[in-house]
Amino acid sequence: MAEIKEIETWLKYNDRLLEIWNLKGKIKPGYRVLFHGPPGTGKTLTACLLGKYTNRNVYRIDLSVVVSKYIGETEKNLSRLFNKADKKEWILFFDEADALFGKRTNVSDSHDKYANQEVSYLLQRIESHEGLIILASNMKSNLDTFFIRRFNSIIEFDNPDAEERLNLWKNYLPDFGEYMSDVNLEEIARKYNLTGANIVNIIQFAGLRTLEKNSNIISSDDLLLGIRREYEKEGKMMRQE
Structure with a gap:
């Protein structure tokens, strides 16, 4: 949270820092942040909330669409993006950044050469x-380590601990007291290492099974089956912590 607040501070005071302190031209423009961590731990959600609480539009860039197999097309796509965002108070959010910002390869053929040029262009x-x-x-x-050095901030998103998982279960489930029967959420939160995205998927699965039974009470069997499915999707054994 402290690291996220640093981003808010930059958004609020950067213009004054450059103008009043006469630092324009002495420090690099802009602010570059890396969110890294397992899927489902809140990286995209945090970017959206930053936009909400600072009244700025957040533009999510899907790099799988921007990156082209044709030589020069990736740079053109990126150029259009940055030209459009220039002088606007947008937050640019590059999801799945590994697609383009990966480690540059040793040049062994023309494909490697142009792949490295794409990364260099994006750095610029x-x-x-x-x-x-x-x-x-x-x-x-x-x-690429060469690229990482250019970030102002690098923020790691960890998997939630047991207490955080319990809060996620309670926040996502409909009316915690009425919709549960034999479910011990404290025990489930302690035993099963899940992300927020996993928990949402499990609740959707269990909720649909409950409605299919013409019931409003979610059973522990349906929740545990949903948990098992999430573990299997990720190729993990359903082990308890």
Whole structure:
């Protein structure tokens, strides 16, 4: 939370820092942040909330759409994006940043050469952009170390602990007291290592099974089956903590 507040502070006071303190031209424009951590831990949600609480539009860039197999097209797509965002108070959120910001390869053929040029071009545009840029990655180690040095802030999103998981269960479930029968949420939160995204999927699954039975009471069997399905989707054994 303290690291997120630093971003809010930059959004609020950067213009005054540059003008009143006469630092324009002495420090790089813009602010570059890396969110990294497992899927479902709130990276996208946090970017959206930053926009909400600072009254700024958040533009999520899907790099799988921007990146092109045709030489030069990726740079053109990125150029259009940054030109459109120039001088606007947008928050640019690059999701799945590994797709383009990965480690640059040793040049062994023309494809490697142009892939490295795409990364270099993006470095240049990000460093010159005057607004806030957030990149999200599931694994920090996937990113080029040369690129990582250019971030103003690197924020790790951990899997929630037992107390945080219990809060997620309570916040997402409909009216906690009325919709549960033999369910011990404290025990489930303690035993099963799940992310917020996992918990939402489980509640959707269990809720649909409950309605299919013409019932309003979610059973522990349906919740546990939903938990098992989430573990299986990720190729994990359903172990308790």
